[in-house]
Amino acid sequence: MEDRESSKANERRIFGISWNVFVLGLVSFLNDMSSEMISPVVPKYLTDVLKTGELLGGTLMGAIESLSSLFKVAFGYISDRFRKRKVFIFTGYALSAFSKGALAFTRYWWDFLSLRILDRVGKGIRTAPRDALIAESSEKGKTGKSFGFHRMMDTLGAVTGPLVGIALLYLMRGMIAEKAYRYLFLFSAVPGLLSLLIIALFVKERGREVRKKITGISALKSRNLRLFLAVVAVGALGRYSYAFTLWKASELGYSLRDEMAFYALFNLMYAAAAYPIGFYSDRVGKRKLITVGFMIAxxxxxxxxxxxxxxxxxxxxxxxxxxxxxxxxxxxAYMADLAGDFEKGTVIGTYHTVFGIFVFPASVVAGYLWQNYSLSHSFLYAAAMNLLAFVMMLSVPERD
Structure with missing residues (x-):
């Protein structure tokens, strides 16, 4: 353990961040730029081009959000077993880059869904191994800082993506909307392909440096973590897809370009807050900040x-x-701190999987409430679930 911490201390650092965390942040920046070039367009593409209704649209968005998480615990466990992260990270990002570009050729909601599922499968393959590698590449007690930097870079890509999308749509003004959407899908593959090159050349394995422990108590057996996962499930039931926020803007009469600007504002706030929040969580306690987060939700x-x-x-x-x-x-970061070195991929993957299982019905319920009552009812339901998660989080102790 001391040797591993010593190697981390001597590792090349950029802006106080380890090399792997910096490079993976750059990869996430490019991938999210790719994703968010098209994300604000997807809700309109579903309803205006593929002609889905409110319930089907909400269900599809929920399915897309949820499915990736179902694979995360499996690939987190596999990467723990083989002590390899990079191959899963590369494969996951490769599937996502291909699937986004191929959206240009979709004609029906089911072929659209199949490609979005492939994208989410890619996310499911890469996320837990990537998060485990970030944790393994972080100094002890500074996982919040590392994950905060990574989420900041990821979200800066999400800020840049809609702005690039707006610029491309402006250049394609006068073109039939459906055709412009399809060209935008093709353009979105370019940053994704560049991220693959960076992974291949610059990401370094760390899993082999962590000796596998034959005997050890898994964090998954702790009461603290099980209580937290129950809170995660309730909170996920109140986590509607971003598409509902854009549908709200559309309901108030704003154009697609306006919606993309709102989406960029959301991501700008996310990017500006993620790194200081991660850094601050190392100092004041992660449980406290998670609790406050549900109230803000x-x-x-x-x-x-x-x-x-x-x-x-x-x-x-x-x-x-x-x-x-x-x-x-x-x-x-909270899950990474609770997990032993021998199971970080598994424990982080478990968190993502629990979240993914329960976030799917959240968007289905929100879509049902929108179709049968109003979009406001969808948001009121989400508010109630997050308030419940806030109350439940108060019962989770700092440590077992």
Whole structure:
């Protein structure tokens, strides 16, 4: 253990971040730029081009969000067993790059869904091994800082992507909307392909440096972690797809370009908050910040439910960005701290899988409420679930 910590201390660092964490941050920047070039277009593509209704649209978005998580615990476990991360990271990003470009050729909701599932499978393959490699490449007690940097880079890509998408749509102005969407899907594959080159050349394996322990108590057996996973499940039931926020903007009369600007604002808030939140979580305690995050989630949902004008809608997107910055950053570091060196991929993958199982019905319920009542009812439901998660989180102790 001391040798491994010593090698981390002597490892090349950039901006106080280990080489692997920096490179993986750059990879996530490019991949998210690729993804977010098209993400704001997807809701309109579903409803306007593929002609899905509210319930089917919400269900598809929920399925897409959820399916990747079902693979994360399996590939986290496999990467733990073989002490290799890089091959899973590369394969996952490769599947995502291919599937996004191939969306240009979809004609029906089911071929669209199959490619989005392939993209999510890619995410499922890479996420737990990548997060485990980030944890293994971090100094002791500074996992929050590392995950905060990674989420910041990931989200800066998500800020850049919609802006690039807006620019490309502007250049294609006058073109039939469906054709412009398809060209945008093709362009989105380029940054994804560049990220593969960076992984192949610059990411370094660390798993072999962690000696496998024959005997050891898994963190998955602890009461603390099981209580936390129960909270994760409830919180996931209130985690609607980003598409609902864009549908809200559309309901208030904003154009597709306006929606992409709102989406960029959300991601800008996410990117600005993720690194300081991760850094701060190492100092004040990750459980406390996760608890606060659920309260902010409830406030964001209420803001979307009652937004009627531009200032209230902007406030909703800002709160949503802050909430996601907390809940997408701190729980990963929290799980990494609880896990032993021999099981980081498995434990982090378990978190992602529990989240993914319960986030799917969240969007189905939200779609049902939208179709049969109103979009505001969808957000009110999410607010209630996040308030429940907040109360439950108060019962989770700092440590067993």
């Amino acid at each position: 409830a406030l964001a949902s209420l803001a979307f439910a009652y937004a009627e004008d531009l200032p209230s809608l902007i406030a909703a997107f800002v709160l949503y960005g802050l909430y996601i910055a907390i809940e997408d950053t701190v729980p990963r």
